[in-house]
Amino acid sequence: MTIGKSLPRYEGLGKVTGQAKFPADYYMPGMLYGKTLRTPLASAKILRLDTSKAESLRGVAKVVTAQDIPGENGHGVIFPDAPILVEDRVRSINDAIALVAAESEEIAEEALSLIKVEYEELPAVYDPREAMKEDSPLVWDKGNILYHLPIRKGDVEKGFREADVIVENKYSTQMVDHAFLQPEAALSYIDETGNLVLRVATQYVHWDRTEIARALNININQVRVVCATVGGAFGGREDMTLQLHCSLLTWLTKRPVKMVYSREESFKAHSKRHPIYMKYKTGCTKEGKLIALEAEFIGDAGAYSSWSPNILRKSAVHATGPYYVPNVKVDAYAVHTNNPFTGAMRGFGAAQPPIAYEAQMDLLAKELGLHPFTIRWRNAFEEGSETATGQILETSVGLKETLLATAKAYGWDVEKLY
Amino acid sequence: MIGTKSFEAIVNGEQVKLNIPQNLRLIDVLRNYLGLTGTKEGCGEGECGACTVLVDGEPYNSCLLFALQVQNKNILTIEGLASYNNLHPLQESFLEHGAVQCGYCTPGMLLVAKALLDKNPNPTREEIKVAISGNLCRCTGYSKIVDAISAVAEKGVKR
Structure with a gap:
């Protein structure tokens, strides 16, 4: 009935009338306001944490530190290596140290300023290429290399020997924030059955629920996560930010707690797109047929794993772009640094490699005196092509059709460009 | 204490x-005292326009105004634009043209569009773009938003 028809947006009416409820739009009688103390250091040891002044401030209901977490102090979409609250070792700027719940936002702010933290600064590393070296400061004792994926196809050395033109370059991409328009917010409370309810904008309701239960040391069925209207996410709401903090404050006070991040705290709290350092060596024949490709990706995972292994895997799988190459050697690494952690963002690792492989295609074309269209046309994936990882593309390969449509839109005489 | x-x-x-x-x-x-939560805070510093309201018909970032600066003025928020049962033509057009995605910029976008059409019922696409230039849509649905506003302008609807 509905296939092929344009339907009105399901929740559109609420959105155009201002009635749609984003998490900050929920209020409850008697609710407390929660705030987070974050560290300004990237690598340090906490020597002393004194919350006594904050606790005695009038209007403060609760101050929470790592010791107060009833269950496990860690979360993460793959490995639970991100601390809910730092116990002793700061690994990244903006790590959360303590939480405050108070009768007003102003009191909560003031309480944060009364918490005293004494640190011993430790050596830090901010470049994943440096972090891979033997003598680099260690973000984690087990070593900084979180993930390595090698891809080998054919004989890349032989391929380069047979190549007429070889182009070799380095490329890098920068850290990017999703900057979804709705900063993180949540409201949590205990319902009439004694269960915890959390209203939040999230991309991962069931995992939030699992991790909250683990942190509070309660059963999963005692936690209800209700997804409010989500004001943009783009991957940035896959990892938890305030979900655990808000839940902890409610669980420990048994009162409704609301947390709303400012834009600045939003930038501090959630993941970023991976900066990736890419080395490319691409060889082709004088006819413009790709014959060998060697690529190395070093992705900055920041201090915590998040989705880094999956993202660098995706980068590696996309290393050749949509082009057939018979001989391929790819090495992708995700490496810990003391930078803010990186995670999912639109493309999930597939957005960075095109910067490199498409530039390589243009440079090869230039060397050979070929039109940029021609070199792409001659190497483009089509039905039946085999990728570098051995996948046979059986159906729906629209690249050549797209290339043609694009060339025509530019007014290029494609008959002369094949 | 203030x-x-x-x-x-x-x-x-x-x-x-x-x-x-x-x-x-x-x-x-608006949000905490009057319960008008349709007005959204995106940046708190006048960059994103999500908190746009109309003050005597002119769009303002409500995060940059002290309430006492609009003493005795006439303020319109998204809740005052129309009701569920009786949408403003701009609201209908936003729905019809797919100009609503996550919805966080939508109240502000609708209000700047209303301010524009009230003054200039037949704006060009360029004039529409200038009018919404202070409002960010991170879903980047700008062309559909311009389409939606244009469609209302072409009908010459004024309300």
């Missing part, structure tokens, strides 16, 4: 009288 002061204004056609802290922003009065 003292309170009496605040009076007409909000969505209704006379409002409140005692509020003197340093309260307009957006806080």
Whole structure:
């Protein structure tokens, strides 16, 4: 009935009338306001944490530190290596140290300023290429290399020997924030059955629920996560930010707690797109047929794993772009640094490699005196092509059709460009 | 402690009288005192336009105004634009043209569009783009938003 028809947006009416409820739009009688103390250091040891002044401030209901977490102090979409609250070792700027719940936002702010933290600064590393070296400061004792994926196809050395033109370059991409328009917010409370309810904008309701239960040391069925209207996410709401903090404050006070991040705290709290350092060596024949490709990706995972292994895997799988190459050697690494952690963002690792492989295609074309269209046309994936990882593309390969449509839109005489 | 002061204004056609802290922003009065949560905070520093409301018909970032700066003014928020059962033509057009995605910029976008059409019922696409230039849509649905506003302009609807 509905296939092929344009339907009105399901929740559109609420959105155009201002009635749609984003998490900050929920209020409850008697609710407390929660705030987070974050560290300004990237690598340090906490020597002393004194919350006594904050606790005695009038209007403060609760101050929470790592010791107060009833269950496990860690979360993460793959490995639970991100601390809910730092116990002793700061690994990244903006790590959360303590939480405050108070009768007003102003009191909560003031309480944060009364918490005293004494640190011993430790050596830090901010470049994943440096972090891979033997003598680099260690973000984690087990070593900084979180993930390595090698891809080998054919004989890349032989391929380069047979190549007429070889182009070799380095490329890098920068850290990017999703900057979804709705900063993180949540409201949590205990319902009439004694269960915890959390209203939040999230991309991962069931995992939030699992991790909250683990942190509070309660059963999963005692936690209800209700997804409010989500004001943009783009991957940035896959990892938890305030979900655990808000839940902890409610669980420990048994009162409704609301947390709303400012834009600045939003930038501090959630993941970023991976900066990736890419080395490319691409060889082709004088006819413009790709014959060998060697690529190395070093992705900055920041201090915590998040989705880094999956993202660098995706980068590696996309290393050749949509082009057939018979001989391929790819090495992708995700490496810990003391930078803010990186995670999912639109493309999930597939957005960075095109910067490199498409530039390589243009440079090869230039060397050979070929039109940029021609070199792409001659190497483009089509039905039946085999990728570098051995996948046979059986159906729906629209690249050549797209290339043609694009060339025509530019007014290029494609008959002369094949 | 900052003292309170009496605040009076007409909000969505209704006379409002409140005692509020003197340093309260307009957006806080709307959201926290009047329950008008359709006005959104995106950046808190006048960059994103999500908190746009109309003050005497002109669009303003309500995060950059103290409430006391709009004493006795006429304020329109998204809740005052129309009701569920009786949408403004701009609201209908936004729905029809797919100009609503996550929805967080939508109230502000609708209000700047209304301010534009009230003054200039037949704007060009360029004039529409200039009018919404202070409002960010991170879903980047700008062309559909411009389409939606244009469609209303072409019908010459004024309300």
